[in-house]
Each structure stands twice: as structure tokens, then as C-alpha cells.
Amino acid sequence: MGVITGILSSLPGALSQGVLWGIMALGVYITYKILDIADLTVDGSFALGASVCAVCIVGGMHPMLAILLAVVSGCIAGAVTGILHAVFDIPAILAGILTQLGLYSINLRVMGRSNTPLLKQETLVDKLAALLPKMSNSYTTLIIGVLAVVIVILVSYWFFGTEVGSEIRATGNNEAMVKALGGNTRFMKALGLSISNGLVALSGALVCQSQGYADVNSGQGAIVTGLAAIVIGNVLLGWGKSFGMKMISVIVGSVIYRIVIAVVMQAGWVDTSDTKLFSAILVAIALAVPVLIERYRNRPQVEA
Amino acid sequence: MLELKNVKKTFNRGSVNEKQALNGVNLKLEPGDFVTVIGGNGAGKSTMLNMIAGVYPVDSGAVVIDGKNVTRQPDYKRAAYLGRVFQDPMMGTAADMEIEENLAMAYRRGKRRGLGWGILKQEKKTYHEALKMLDLGLEERMSSKVGLLSGGQRQALTLLMATLRQPKVLLLDEHTAALDPKTAAKVLELTQELIEKNHLTTLMITHNMKDAIRLGNRLIMMHEGTIIYDVKGEEKKRLKVPDLLAKFEEASQGEFANDRMLLS
Ligand SMILES: Nc1ncnc2c1ncn2[C@@H]1O[C@H](COP(=O)(O)OP(=O)(O)OP(=O)(O)O)[C@@H](O)[C@H]1O
Ligand SMILES: [Mg+2]
Numbered sequence: 001m002g003v004i005t006g007i008l009s010s011l012p013g014a015l016s017q018g019v020l021w022g023i024m025a026l027g028v029y030i031t032y033k034i035l036d037i038a039d040l041t042v043d044g045s046f047a048l049g050a051s052v053c054a055v056c057i058v059g060g061m062h063p064m065l066a067i068l069l070a071v072v073s074g075c076i077a078g079a080v081t082g083i084l085h086a087v088f089d090i091p092a093i094l095a096g097i098l099t100q101l102g103l104y105s106i107n108l109r110v111m112g113r114s115n116t117p118l119l120k121q122e123t124l125v126d127k128l129a130a131l132l133p134k135m136s137n138s139y140t141t142l143i144i145g146v147l148a149v150v151i152v153i154l155v156s157y158w159f160f161g162t163e164v165g166s167e168i169r170a171t172g173n174n175e176a177m178v179k180a181l182g183g184n185t186r187f188m189k190a191l192g193l194s195i196s197n198g199l200v201a202l203s204g205a206l207v208c209q210s211q212g213y214a215d216v217n218s219g220q221g222a223i224v225t226g227l228a229a230i231v232i233g234n235v236l237l238g239w240g241k242s243f244g245m246k247m248i249s250v251i252v253g254s255v256i257y258r259i260v261i262a263v264v265m266q267a268g269w270v271d272t273s274d275t276k277l278f279s280a281i282l283v284a285i286a287l288a289v290p291v292l293i294e295r296y297r298n299r300p301q302v303e304a
Numbered sequence: 305m306l307e308l309k310n311v312k313k314t315f316n317r318g319s320v321n322e323k324q325a326l327n328g329v330n331l332k333l334e335p336g337d338f339v340t341v342i343g344g345n346g347a348g349k350s351t352m353l354n355m356i357a358g359v360y361p362v363d364s365g366a367v368v369i370d371g372k373n374v375t376r377q378p379d380y381k382r383a384a385y386l387g388r389v390f391q392d393p394m395m396g397t398a399a400d401m402e403i404e405e406n407l408a409m410a411y412r413r414g415k416r417r418g419l420g421w422g423i424l425k426q427e428k429k430t431y432h433e434a435l436k437m438l439d440l441g442l443e444e445r446m447s448s449k450v451g452l453l454s455g456g457q458r459q460a461l462t463l464l465m466a467t468l469r470q471p472k473v474l475l476l477d478e479h480t481a482a483l484d485p486k487t488a489a490k491v492l493e494l495t496q497e498l499i500e501k502n503h504l505t506t507l508m509i510t511h512n513m514k515d516a517i518r519l520g521n522r523l524i525m526m527h528e529g530t531i532i533y534d535v536k537g538e539e540k541k542r543l544k545v546p547d548l549l550a551k552f553e554e555a556s557q558g559e560f561a562n563d564r565m566l567l568s
Contacts, residue, residue, distance in 0.1 A: 182383035
């Protein structure tokens with residue numbers, strides 16, 4: 001019985017964290033699915049968003065402005081990876097690792113230490129909680145998360161429908177064609193990476209405000225979490241072909257992922273220290289299964 | 305309209321794989337010229353087109369399009385002047401995007417991309433009309449993903465995209481070679497139609513000698529990185545396949561036996 005109530009009580013928290021981390025997964029979606037690049041900057045830019053946000057808030061800045069600065073910092077981090085990859089032809093994975101590594105030191109510099117708690121400072125969650133005193137913290141966080149997701153999805157939907165946005169999609173699809181039609185594919189890749197990491201930093205900043213601290217290690221494994229959300233979302237809502245539906249499926253995937261993790265933790269099946277291994281295995285399976293299904297479908301047909 | 309001045313290109317210079325692909329090519333196209341390009345494998349035909357398009361930089365020489373020296377411009381800048389269709393039907397279109405989205409990008413060739421809508425309502429009418437001309441029924445499937453089309457349909461679409469904005473020069477590199485004979489004939493017919501309708505200056509590489517003679521007003525033959533034969537007008541009209549074979553034999557001597565199969 002204790003397990004069941006434990007699981008139930010952990011659900012609201014998992015739900016709100018799933019939505020906030022979902023924004024990070026949308027950033028990963030832009031690079032991994034739209035640009036066809038595996039970008040490992042993510043782990044660093046998530047923590048960067050959190051660090052910048054925490055330091056700004058501690059310094060007395062309005063939490064909204066702190067989020068804005070966090071997004072800008074993420075965009076810059078993404079642009080660095082973009083320049084390394086698109087201008088200097090460093091393979092995308094390596095370019096991302098280089099930026100990620102550098103960001104670890106930068107994040108320590110930004111905070112001056114490895115962890116910045118937001119003790120007395122007011123976050124967005126606190127501000128909303130003051131307006132809705134009866135609501136639990138998980139639900140106020142959820143409201144903020146859903147609002148942020150709606151804004152991000154609307155803006156992305158608009159942006160990827162514009163001339164520049166179409167060009168980014170086409171670059172991930174067929175570079176030779178984009179060049180033949182006069183598109184600057186290097187610029188488009190750098191821009192896509194920049195936007196993606198801006199979203200990742202936004203997610204980092206929101207998670208920081210909801211948890212009340214920023215930690216230099218908070219982004220560790222973020223890329224795997226993002227991929228997990230994408231593949232889970234695709235398994236559940238893969239029939240939705242429109243861009244809007246794909247973005248929603250990523251958020252749903254992120255929420256389901258958090259709930260699965262919360263359930264296995266509450267049930268005592270895995271320790272906190274095992275969650276990274278569990279995530280890695282989950283994502284490996286989720287990536288492998290579609291390949292196996294495809295291979296099975298295409299197996300040589302033996303005549304009866 | 306297009307001028308190549310002593311263009312040279314060597315790949316992998318200084319390594320065992322060093323290959324002189326273009327050995328001083330000179331070529332001048334008048335507006336409206338439709339030039340067919342023939343030559344054996346490795347003669348440098350594709351390299352010549354790639355030099356015009358700026359896919360690789362030239363080692364020496366100059367590329368002039370419509371009076372502008374574009375030798376130092378990167379490929380995506382030169383695209384403002386050029387329409388291109390590749391041999392591989394997959395290369396000219398974005399598979400995961402809709403037919404009309406592909407056309408919309410082609411409609412913006414050489415234009416600055418901004419934050420306006422990627423495709424406007426009134427454009428769709430233009431595309432509908434243009435697709436109708438292909439006679440493949442694509443005008444009824446404008447929001448289908450291009451990946452669902454056959455190779456021939458994709459190549460026809462690429463051709464339309466390359467000519468949607470009048471290019472200064474149209475570059476075709478064996479654009480029907482990957483298609484079955486019937487589809488190839490259809491795409492070739494469409495090519496002729498589009499070129500005539502828009503009075504396009506065109507360079508078309510082909511391995512089919514009959515097509516090379518039948519189409520266009522001028523024919524050039526390449527061998528080992530240079531143009532070894534250049535005919536136009538009446539003289540070209542009187543050409544027969546055996547004449548070309550003889551010319552080829554003269555140039556290549558011993559290698560001819562191998563190339564004969566490829567060219568016939
Ligand atoms: N990117 C490249 N790197 C190295 N060598 C190349 C490259 N492109 C072409 N070459 C070499 O340059 C020579 C000319 O090639 P090119 O593709 O221009 O020939 P082609 O006339 O188009 O032949 P085909 O009829 O087979 O298409 C060949 O020897 C080829 O191997
Ligand atoms: Mg070739």
C-alpha cells in the first residue's frame with residue numbers, strides 16, 4: 001500500500017518536472033530530428049541556463065529577466081558549437097563535446113561555486129504561489145511549465161514556417177538542394193544549434209526556479225533524457241505527422257519518461273544512483289526496437 | 305551569358321591520387337545557347353559544371369556569368385544565377401517537405417530569406433499552374449511529402465524548381481540517366497519544353513549521342529579535361545552518331561574500345 005500511495009504522491013511532481021524538462025527535449029528535437037545533428041552541447045547549456053538564472057536572481061534581478069538572460073546565454077553556447085561545426089567543419093559530436101566541456105568551467109565561473117541555492121529570493125513559482133495560496137507547489141510549477149510550453153510551441157510553429165525556418169528544415173533534409181537554391185547551409189546549421197540551446201537553457205532556468213537551486217551537474221545526461229522523450233513520444237503519438245503534433249508528442253514523451261522514472265524509484269526497483277543506468281538502458285531499447293521491427297518487416301519472404 | 309576562361313582543376317594535388325580533371329577549359333555561351341556535352345567517363349564533364357556552380361574552387365582561370373566574375377563566390381551565392389538538376393533524383397528535392405514547400409524554396413532562389421511566411425497564398429496558384437504543365441497530376445497533391453514521389457516525378461519537379469525563377473544558366477548533369485527509358489524520354493521532352501518556353505541558356509551533359517545531336521543548337525565533346533570538339537548550327541544538325549564516334553576515336557585512340565559501349 002505504501003508503495004502505491006508513494007507513487008501517487010510523486011505523480012504531480014513528475015508531471016511538472018516532465019513538462020519543464022520537455023522544453024529541453026524540444027531543443028534536442030530541433031537538432032536531432034530537424035537538423036539531423038546529435039548535439040552534445042545540451043548537458044552544458046542546460047546547466048548554463050540554470051547557473052545564469054540562479055546568479056541573476058540571487059543578484060536581485062526579476063525572475064523573468066533572469067530567464068531571458070539564461071536563454072541568451074544558451075543561444076550563445078549553441079552558436080559556439082554551431083561555429084565550430086559549420087564554419088570549421090569539426091564533426092558535430094566533437095564540436096558539442098568541446099563546448100560542453102568548456103561550459104563546465106564557465107558554469108563554475110558564473111556561480112563561483114558548484115551549487116547556488118535560491119533561499120530567500122522570490123522565483124516565478126513563489127510569485128504564482130503567492131497568488132494561489134491553496135495550490136501545492138507541484139501544481140503552480142505545472143501551470144508555469146504548461147504556459148511556457150504553449151508559448152515555445154506557438155513560437156516554434158511560427159518560426160519553422162517562415163522562410164528562414166523552412167530553410168533550416170531543408171538543410172537537415174538535403175544540404176545539396178539548399179545550396180543549389182542559394183541557401184547558406186553553414187549559417188542555417190549554426191542558427192539551428194543556437195536556437196536549440198536557447199530552449200535547453202530556458203528549460204534549465206525553469207527547472208532551477210522550480211527546484212530552488214542551480215547545480216553545475218544538473219545537466220548531466222540531459223541529452224539522453226531529451227532523446228528518451230523524443231522516442232517515447234514518437235512511439236505513443238507517432239501517427240501525428242504535423243509539426244505541431246510532433247512537438248506535443250515530445251512533451252508527452254518527456255512527461256511519461258518522468259513518470260516511469262518516478263514509479264520505478266518509488267517502487268524501490270532502482271536506487272537513485274541507478275537512475276542514469278536505467279535511463280541509458282531505456283533509451284537504448286527505445287532506439288533499438290524500431291530498427292528491429294523494421295528489419296523484421298523487411299525480412300526475406302520465404303515461400304510456404 | 306557564361307564564360308569559362310582557361311579553367312583548371314586538379315584533385316588531390318600532391319598525393320598518389322592526384323587527378324587533373326580540368327586542363328584549361330575555355331567556353332563561351334551566348335544567351336539562349338542550348339549546349340549538349342558528351343565525353344567518356346572521367347572526361348571532366350561533371351567537374352566543369354561543378355566549377356561553374358562553385359561546388360569546388362577553381363585552381364586557376366575565371367568563371368563569368370552574365371558579365372559578372374563569380375570565380376570567388378561560394379556556391380550558394382552563385383545559385384542566384386543558376387538552375388541545377390543532378391543525376392540523382394534524390395538530390396534535387398527535400399524528401400520530408402511538401403511539394404509546395406519545395407517549390408516555395410525554389411521560388412526564393414537567390415533571394416534573402418527573412419521571417420515572412422515560407423509560402424504565401426498567392427504563390428500556391430502559381431505553383432498549381434506550373435505543376436499542371438508537368439502533366440503528372442502533382443497539382444492535386446501539392447501538400448504531399450516529396451519523399452512519396454517516384455524518381456521520375458521527383459526529377460520532373462526538380463526541373464520545374466530549377467526553372468521556376470528564370471536562371472541565367474541551366475546546368476543539367478545526366479539528369480535522366482537514373483530513370484527508366486520511358487520516364488527518361490518524358491523528362492527529356494519536358495526539359496526541351498521548359499528551355500524553349502523560357503529561352504534558357506543551357507548546358508546539358510548526356511551519355512546518349514542521339515539526344516546530344518537531336519537536342520540543342522550546339523554540341524561539345526570533352527576528353528581528358530579539355531573541350532576537343534565544338535560544333536553548332538547547321539554543322540551540328542548534319543552530325544550523325546558515327547561522326548561523333550570517329551571524332552572520339554581520333555582523340556582517345558587506344559581507349560576507344562572501352563568507351564564505345566558506354567557511348568553507344
Ligand atoms: N571530388 C573529387 N575528388 C577527387 N577526384 C575527383 C572528384 N570529382 C571528380 N574527380 C575526378 O576527376 C575526373 C573527372 O571527373 P568527372 O566527374 O568530371 O567526369 P565526368 O566526365 O563527369 O565522367 P562521368 O561520365 O563518369 O560522369 C575523374 O577522374 C574523377 O575521378
Ligand atoms: Mg559526371
